[in-house]
Amino acid sequence: MLRIIVLFYLLAVVSALLEGDVALQDVFEQVAEDNYNPSHMNCSNIEGSGKGCYECYVCSDAEVQRQRSRGKVKTEFQLRDNKCAKTDICCFSQSQNIFRSGGANCGNSNPEGYPRRVRDALKSVLPGEYPWRAWIHSKSDPNVPLCAAVFISEESRALMTSAYCIEQYPEDSMVVRFSKDHYNLYDVRKVYIHKYFDSETRYNDIAILGLKYDESLPPWVKPVCRSETKGLFATSCVAVSSDDYYVNTVIPQQSKCVEGNIPLDNSFICTIAARNDYEPEVGGGLICPEEALKSIYYTAYGITLYRSGTTSIMVHTNVTHFHGWIQDQIDKLLELSK
DSSP: OOEEEEEESSOOSGGGOHHHHHHHHHHHHHHOSSOOOGGGOTTOEEESOOOEEEEEEETTSHHHHHHHHTTOOEEEEEEEOTTOOEEEEEEEEGGGOOOEESOTTTTOOOTTTTTTOOOSSTTBOOTTTSTTEEEEEETTEEEEEEEEEEEEETTTTEEEEOHHHHTTSOGGGEEEESOSSOOOOEEEEEEEEOTTOOTTTOTTOOEEEEEOSSSOOOTTOOOOEEESSOOOTTOEEEEEBTTSBEEEEEOOOGGGOEETTEEOOTTEEEEEEOTTSOOBOTTOEEEEEEEETTEEEEEEEEEEEEEOTTSSEEEEEETGGGHHHHHHHHHHHHHHTO
């Protein structure tokens, strides 16, 4: 996919304005790698009109249709190189971009915990610090969690987790707890396991749980955000161990993660963590902090599954890959609540 980010700053009807021509000449002088003489670059130009910041693709790219299917308005430009060849570019104003889902309150952490308390160690995670953390229990043994889960929707009371963890348990046999110090248990009312989940290969290892509305949730509980775009190379993320310690991870080039000389399936995302670091809890989130204006919000890119052998590679369900499916299950839960 050829992706071009073009910044048009107060640039209107580029091909018709002298100022636009001067600005474009400056741009092409900077990016020309073959030492072309600017006087020989009379054809190098951008034709079209627009104002603001755009995310652009070659018009034949499949991403263009995907963006339009989400209701975004397309603006077309033409790029002409120094040999006068034309390329049609389809652009979408970044003012239309929403790269995460989860509602206005998603992804907000409580750095000092809830209620506030002192951190025991440098890598300790405080109770309530990540207010989307949750644990799934069997009613027959409510003291030992089956695995962790991630709260993703307030309206539907939805959580996501590993399907492998809960596939053997009927939905009415499970309860959810939002704190190891808070003993309220919340009944599960519905479970959706991906229909292509394979317990042997762990492909499509994802499940959505919906909670009953009988009781109010703890005041600190808030959903994590869900990304609509894949995690970028070298993004720093964090997972949490079952004994509440940070596990620092980094998203590598996915082509570098192989198991038995077989590349990872698209339903997975891998990260790199130190071999001697804490082990992330299964079903918990691969959470990546992102800056927005003056705040930091946290976005879930994965559901932790396992460490690949004795390597430093951690394998997670690729949440972005299942974005549409997750939203469909959230919508189903909302319909059930009516």
